[in-house]
Amino acid sequence: MSKANKKKRTKIRIDYSICGEKGKIDPRNCGLCMKACDPAVFIMHETLGTEKKQKDMYDPQDWRITPIWGSLCSRCYKCVEVCPENAITITW
Amino acid sequence: MCQWCMSHGAGKKWYMNAKNYSDELAEESNMKDYLTEQWMNFEQVYIRKIMGFSSKDLGYKLKMPVIGKILRWRAENMIHSQKKRRNPVRADGHFGQVIPLEDAQIIMSELAAEPIICNYCMCRWMQRKKKEAVCINFGVLSEVLEKLPRFIPKDRVVRIDRETAVEKLEEFNKKGYISSVWFQPIPYINAVCSCESPECGAFTLRNNFDINVMYKAEYIIQLDQDKCQGCKSCVAMCQLSAIRFIPSMDRVIIDYNKCFGCGVCRHACKHDALKLIPREDYPGFDGTY
Numbered sequence: 073m074s075k076a077n078k079k080k081r082t083k084i085r086i087d088y089s090i091c092g093e094k095g096k097i098d099p100r101n102c103g104l105c106m107k108a109c110d111p112a113v114f115i116m117h118e119t120l121g122t123e124k125k126q127k128d129m130y131d132p133q134d135w136r137i138t139p140i141w142g143s144l145c146s147r148c149y150k151c152v153e154v155c156p157e158n159a160i161t162i163t164w
Numbered sequence: 165m166c167q168w169c170m171s172h173g174a175g176k177k178w179y180m181n182a183k184n185y186s187d188e189l190a191e192e193s194n195m196k197d198y199l200t201e202q203w204m205n206f207e208q209v210y211i212r213k214i215m216g217f218s219s220k221d222l223g224y225k226l227k228m229p230v231i232g233k234i235l236r237w238r239a240e241n242m243i244h245s246q247k248k249r250r251n252p253v254r255a256d257g258h259f260g261q262v263i264p265l266e267d268a269q270i271i272m273s274e275l276a277a278e279p280i281i282c283n284y285c286m287c288r289w290m291q292r293k294k295k296e297a298v299c300i301n302f303g304v305l306s307e308v309l310e311k312l313p314r315f316i317p318k319d320r321v322v323r324i325d326r327e328t329a330v331e332k333l334e335e336f337n338k339k340g341y342i343s344s345v346w347f348q349p350i351p352y353i354n355a356v357c358s359c360e361s362p363e364c365g366a367f368t369l370r371n372n373f374d375i376n377v378m379y380k381a382e383y384i385i386q387l388d389q390d391k392c393q394g395c396k397s398c399v400a401m402c403q404l405s406a407i408r409f410i411p412s413m414d415r416v417i418i419d420y421n422k423c424f425g426c427g428v429c430r431h432a433c434k435h436d437a438l439k440l441i442p443r444e445d446y447p448g449f450d451g452t453y
Contacts, residue, residue, distance in 0.1 A: 106291060116291075131314065
């Protein structure tokens with residue numbers, strides 16, 4: 073790839089104080105960004121370290137979304153537009 | 165035929181060897197505890213750190229000099245691990261291969277161990293928050309999954325018989341979903357998935373980062389150019405954009421590098437122009453799994 077075409081690294085951030093295990097939105101009820109994203113950049117997962125905190129290992133309750141495949145992001149901003157609490161920011 | 169058929173196929177394809185499905189094999193290596201541990205935490209597999217690196221922004225990490233190469237080597241080793249002491253919270257020894265509908269139906273009707281269940285797909289759940297009951301699991305894994313409420317449909321019958329499984333596979337295949345069979349972990353086989361791209365984690369890793377979590381099928385598609393009428397219906401069916409329409413020729417062309425040999429496009433063709441041939445009969449792509 074030539075230098076002129078080199079894309080800068082896309083940084084997608086989700087504010088976990090709004091969306092996540094402690095925020096007011098549970099990603100399992102919303103998940104709009106995951107549905108809006110064409111290349112499926114986001115994944116939803118139980119937070120790490122839940123093993124110790126949670127009693128019910130079979131049905132964990134702490135979930136958050138991580139933008140995992142950042143390099144596939146096309147910067148279309150659909151996730152930013154669709155988020156009801158504006159928890160997502162994209163920079164590069 | 166690659167090394168996995170050599171070492172686990174007993175002279176056939178690896179997924180056609182009945183030994184790999186047996187309960188004895190599962191008992192021998194205590195699969196039940198292993199799989200329970202694995203499936204309780206499976207969504208965390210990408211964010212867990214391996215050698216100090218998680219899969220987050222993997223595309224950028226793999227491009228780093230030196231570190232990228234080490235990461236790729238480490239990931240491939242993990243996925244193809246055959247060690248005795250494997251870590252259940254990672255995807256150790258867990259990879260799959262695309263299979264055409266015919267092979268998937270043979271697995272379901274003859275080889276798969278009871279009980280057979282049809283549960284929600286994990287990839288669609290974690291990447292799209294979509295609960296779709298398209299995964300067919302069998303053997304020890306069925307008993308494990310039945311304890312996990314997020315994978316089992318509440319209002320549906322979960323355990324299915326062999327005939328239903330065969331019918332379901334045909335239904336999914338005609339919808340456009342790609343059948344795939346999975347080692348979990350090597351050499352135990354306990355799942356036939358119906359995948360779509362890009363929701364499927366394995367297709368994402370293979371197509372974007374060239375990590376061999378998903379192998380191409382033992383077959384490849386062949387187009388009869390005289391029979392193709394250029395109706396384009398197969399183009400819409402292909403999950404992996406391996407078929408495209410060329411207006412000047414008034415027919416479709418196939419990108420063999422992208423074709424996984426799943427044979428899903430055959431369901432769309434009304435003119436009998438597409439058929440699967442064994443990969444080794446196609447000289448340019450023999451051995452390119």
